[in-house]
Amino acid sequence: MVRALSAAPAAWHADPYTDALRSGRGPLFLRRPDGWLLPLEVERWCAEPDLADRTVLRRCRGAVLDIGCGPGRLVAALAAEGIAALGVDVSPEAVRRTRDWGGSALCRSVFDRLPGEGRWDTALxxxxxxxxxxxxxxxLARVAQLVVPGGLLLAETAPYEIDERIRVRVADASGAAGGDFPWARLGTNALLSCARPLGWRPAGRWTAAGRPFVALRRR
Structure with missing residues (x-):
């Protein structure tokens, strides 16, 4: 299953996403085939960590792997504090911005081979x-392979209860879009239900600025 998911989705190389990261602003969306749109918070991703982000950063322990790091605000903030951190992202532009901010990042899927497998203390x-x-x-099974026994996963969940598997495209306001790819949205309860059978135990949950988070500990 891991290898089947290893190919980086070409959609994140598409011009709408790359252009948004280069400019540091949207609007940008995930678009479902029925026309439903989920706004992507490009401006927040390209800014300094906000108060909600800081609640995550304060909970990081040891070496940190930021999965889907985007333009790298969290990786750069950790690096500025002298904390070992690596971002991974399938977007070359996201990786470039992370490095420009002083963070370390690799252009790679989480399902590809990564440095330090089984030795990361915290995953994001x-x-x-x-x-x-x-x-x-x-x-979640892949993240369990990446962290140490007893390692920590800090995850942001949807701000309402949902458990959805969908296919989406990255699109901008003009309608330009990349190819479609599989995505999921999970609320806190759905994530906890999925995580427990895979050897993750709840280690905390909190909400900051309307954004819910869960801490999970690998058994």
């Missing part, structure tokens, strides 16, 4: 990244 899945690959169970 923020900004909706629990949806990567459209299969949360496969993603």
């Amino acid at each position: 899945l923020v900004d909706g990244n629990v949806g990567i690959g459209g299969d949360p169970a496969a993603l």
Whole structure:
């Protein structure tokens, strides 16, 4: 299953996403085939960490792997504090911006081979990244391979209860869009239900600035 999900979605190389990261602003959306749109918070991703982000950063322990790091605000903030951190993202532009901010990043899928597998103390899945690959169970199983026994996963969940598997495209306001790819959205209860059978135990939950988060500990 891991290898089946290893190819980086070409959609994140598409011009709408790359252009938004280069400019540091949207609007940008995930668009479902029925026309439903989920706004993507490009401006927030390209800014300094906000108060909600800081609640995540304060909970990081040891070496940190930021999965789907985007333009790298969290990786750069950790690096500025002298904390070992690595971002991984399938977008070359996201990786470039992360490095420009002083963070370390690799252009790679989480399902590809990564440095330090099994030795990361903390993993991050923020900004909706629990949806990567459209299969949360496969993603959580992969993260369990990456962290140390007893390692920590800090994940952001949807701000309402949902458990959805969908296919989406990255689109801008003009209608330009990349190719479609699988994605998922999970509320807190759905994430906890998915995580427990995979050897993750709840270690905390909190909300900051309307954004809900969960801490999970690998058994």
